[in-house]
Amino acid sequence: MTYIFEKIDRVFSHLIFREKDPIDRARIKMLSYILILYPLFTGILILAYLITGETLHLIRVVFVFTGTLSLLAVAYFTHAWKLVSHVVLFICGLVIWSNLLVYVQGIDLETVQCIWLGCMLSFYMHGSKWGWIYSMIYILPAVIFTAFSSDRLFNLGINPTDQSQISYLFVISYNFLLIIFLHYYFFKEFNRNFLSLTHTKNELKDLNSKLKLSLSEVEKLSNARMEFLSTMSHELRTPLNGVIGMSNILLLQNPREDQEENLALLKFSTENLLSLVNNVLDYNKFDWNKVELENVPFNLSALIKNNFYSIKQKAQKKSLQMVLEIDHKLKDVSVVSDPTRITQILSNLMNNAINFTENGTVSLCVQTKDISDGKMKVHFIIQDTGIGIEPNRQESIFEPYVQAASNTTRHYGGTGLGLPIVRKILGMFNSHVQLESEPNSGTKISFDLELDYEKLPVSKTLERLKGVTDLGHLRVLVAEDNEVNKLVIKKTLEKWNIVPEIAGNGAIAVQKLEQENFDLILMDLFMPVMDGYEATKTIRKFKDPTKASIPIIALTAQFDQKVAQKVLKATMDDYLSKPFNPDDLFKKLNTIANRKVEVYT
Structure with missing residues (x-):
């Protein structure tokens, strides 16, 4: 049978x-x-x-x-x-x-x-x-x-x-046998599955009992660490946004020479603190695989120049000569990649070069290689005439919290996270660092990035508006609950002749937009009563199509790839992380202004 x-x-x-x-x-x-x-x-x-x-x-x-x-x-x-x-x-x-x-x-x-x-x-x-x-x-x-x-x-x-009695007897006998068989078979299958599940359960129970304590402790530590970092990201960036923002505003108000020097020092120190904070927070995100690369179009040549000139002042204070060479082929090229992470690579490597060079030269050379089929390999070289690195220490400097010598932090500062972060980001680009260095003879660091690219179109509208700093025709609604941030944004916008309307939370912003017309909303994400996400969803449901499609730029101190994805999913148009660079905000506002001009021309 x-x-x-x-x-x-x-x-x-x-x-x-x-x-x-x-x-x-x-x-x-x-x-x-x-x-x-x-x-x-x-x-x-x-x-x-x-x-x-x-x-x-x-x-x-x-x-x-x-x-x-x-x-x-x-x-x-x-x-x-x-x-x-x-x-x-x-x-x-x-x-x-x-x-x-x-x-x-x-x-x-x-x-x-x-x-x-x-x-x-x-x-x-x-x-x-x-x-x-x-x-x-x-x-x-x-x-x-x-x-x-x-x-x-x-x-x-x-x-x-x-x-007939025989056929009737056959029928009822078969029915009885079928009933008995079905009971027997289903019970057998039930019993077999039950025993199998019981056996598996016992094995898992034994295994869980052995791992439960250690896993529980690791999970608690992991959750506490990520929760702490998430909170600290917001809590640290919020006051730094106020200090850096006010420094930028005061520098734009024609200060006296002695005031300008003090403000520049204040801004430099705060930005240095922000860089250290970002390194600590970012390394932990990399360590837990919480970072993903973006893919957005941008002008690589402009990005490199902005990074170079942003730290040139730091080098000039040490009387260092700064040299920048960019391949002319990059001038009119738009690449598709992650500008934030490329900036992070250049910033960490250039700052390292300046920190460890007492006299001489720091140079950045960018060359193009293997241009074909919409792809371009870009070769970066950062070279200095600094203290150099001993051969037996060259590999260890890419490990977290390790520096070239035990007294490096005392003499030069830093967290020992810059180069590990560079290596992790380059790993995400499927690239790696090449290091050449000798003690007291300087250091040369190079790497390649393979990027998608396309030629930049010539925009007559952009040329016509180039150099324009008067954006007073824009009506801007700011949704922000922090008083210091309100003041920073208000004064920043006023430098471009924009008189913003301030809303203390998302609900007030929605109410103001219902009552008045605006060209743009700067939307903080984390606010009481109604946050930026919910306010955006409410606005997008407006019956008035003009108000429903209003450009919305997210502002947040707690920024990472997940937040970026959530921002775009909430149908916001763009985002800025706090503390924001006024130039970055101006570019985004200028883009909105350009759109309005294009509509009327």
Whole structure:
């Protein structure tokens, strides 16, 4: 018998192994046994009824025989085993009803067996919901018949339709065996799965008991660390935004020479602090794989120049000569990559070169290589005449919190995270650092970046507006809850003759936009009552299409790739991280102004 069932399992294996649930696999096996064995059973009955001349029974059994063969074909060639099982249960109901109305006109043993078999099979095949439905379909007719039957409740004989004793005995014996088999098989499968799950559970329990303490501690430490860094990112950048922002504003207000020197020192120190904070926060993000590269178009030549000239003042204070060489092929080229991470690479390497060079030269050379098919390999070289690095220390300086010598931090400062961050970012670009250095002879660091590129279009509108600093025609709504940040943004915008409207939270910003017209919204992300995300979603649902499509630039001190994705998903147009560079804000505002000019020209 086991051999027969194994053969049946092989025939239906393509259906069985498509199911991941072991209970569903057992259901398919059980259905396949019924569909294969029933034609044999009904085939024997057809011969018996032909011999005995029991025409009425012969008609029903031929119907069941052909129906079972059809269902067998459907189940084999399709995956509709659930539909086939419903049809089987429907046929079982027809047998019960035909017994009550035609063949027996009462309730005999065969009818009771069919009710029992149908109820059991419906629960096994489809669970409790369908089990109850089919059970009611099978049982209610029998109960109703019994309630209205006055002469006899049960007919265990073979009247009123004549049927031979042998065929009747064969039918009820087969039904009993099928019922017993289904109970046995489903119990066996249930028991096997239960034992397997119990065994697996015990193994996992033992393993979990061994790892539970260590994993719990690691998870707590990880969560606490990431939560702390997330909080610190926002809490540190917010006051730094105020200091740097006010320094920029005061420098733009024509200070006296002595004031300008003090403000420049204040700005330099604060930006240096911001760089250190960013390095600590960013390295932990890299360490936990929380960083992804962006892909946005930008002018690489302009980015390099901005980075170079932003730290040139630092070099001039040490009387160092700064040299910049950029391949002319990059002048009118737009590359698609991550400008923030490229800036981070250049900033860390250039600052390192200046920090460790007391006299001489620091140079940045950018060359193009292998330009073809919309891709460009760019070669960067940062070289200095500084203290150099001993050969046995050159590899270790790329490890976190390690510097070239034990007294490096005391003499030159730094966290020891700049070069490890550079290596991690370059790894994301599928690149690596090449280092050449000798003690007291300087250091040369080079790397390659393969970037997608395209020629920049010539924009007459941009040329016409180049050098324009008066953006007073723009109506700007600022959503910001921090008082210092409000003051910084307000004074920054006023330098370009913009008089902003200030809203203390997202809800007020939405209300103001409903009442007035604006050209742009600067939206802080984290505010009480209604944050920037929710305010943006509300604005985008405005009935007025002009207000619904207003440009929105997100401002946030807690900025990373996830925040950037969330900002864009919230249908904001752009974003700036705090502390922001006024030049970066001006460029974005100027872009909005250009769009307005293009509309009217």
